[in-house]
Amino acid sequence: MKVYGTSVSGNCYKIKLLLHVLKIPYEWIETDTRKGETKTQEFLLKNPVGKVPLLELDSGEFLSESNAILYFLAKDTDFFPKDLLIQSRILQWMFFEQYSHEPYIAVNRWLIHFQNKKDDPKIPNNHTKGLDALKIMNDHLAKNQFFGSEKPSIADISLFAYTHVAEEGHFPLSDFLNLSSWLRRIREIPDFIPIY
């Protein structure tokens, strides 16, 4: 299978990380959003939403949305256990990630670290909302080792991607002790691969 992705993107890194820990071979096709490579007519035929990551199956079919790709790859593995309530909790955290976490934490990292737009008017509100998300995660980890399950799941892969580089968006990770311990646990997963 092929993965179209921007290497520095957390959403794309999710897919790479899961493919590595599951030991699934793949071909990475670097597709840089910063160069407009996801908005070309050729790419829009593959994914009309114009975003990466995008998975191309050997059958030639395409699948988009990072967290849907994680589900596709993990469905019959330990990263998505069989129990319905656990599965639903894993998806609960993945929808939380896309709605209440990524739009603030990933966007401030993008503006500050990659675009050098430190005065963008969106940054203060994103910072407040991003801190809310990190606090909810940190509180959850006071009583749990992982998100959604007792073992690492695709909810952890999803939330790890932008959380572990949140300092690039000026979020003070060291204020969240439980989060820091959880990040270490994720890095200990066999065949873990870093984003950079």
Added chain:
Amino acid sequence: MKVYGTSVSGNCYKIKLLLHVLKIPYEWIETDTRKGETKTQEFLLKNPVGKVPLLELDSGEFLSESNAILYFLAKDTDFFPKDLLIQSRILQWMFFEQYSHEPYIAVNRWLIHFQNKKDDPKIPNNHTKGLDALKIMNDHLAKNQFFGSEKPSIADISLFAYTHVAEEGHFPLSDFLNLSSWLRRIREIPDFIPIY
């Protein structure tokens, strides 16, 4: 089971609609975000994210995030078929709904129709992004009857919720002919129940 929800909310309506078409009995506990009822200490113990809808199981356990609740309820029904690629496409559209659709279409409906804030500075950008989402859906429906599957699935339930009331946020639904036909097909699902 119990559902905590604000009746006019599209995210909460998704749950009510699916419960009706699946003929699952439930107790609705009206919990109005506009009155701060999701931010009380009592509610935050049930859902630390402070949002509805929230599902309470007979076991006393809670599940949040509208689309994760849809998955929980539909997993072994015709609204979530067995094929892995179809399941993944259904989730793809549900993540699209939460990331590229709801933040624009639901928010403008909220500001314009419920908060009477017609001059809010967020409205023009939300309108542009919301139109992008409606166009992507309309284009998909040029070749497909539904989203993710050949029959109605939880992707359709999810996308229907805010699309069918998009005119309340000043989105011109009648410009999108395929969308209008699809809305009619959803309303024809047996045991369909309207939002109002």
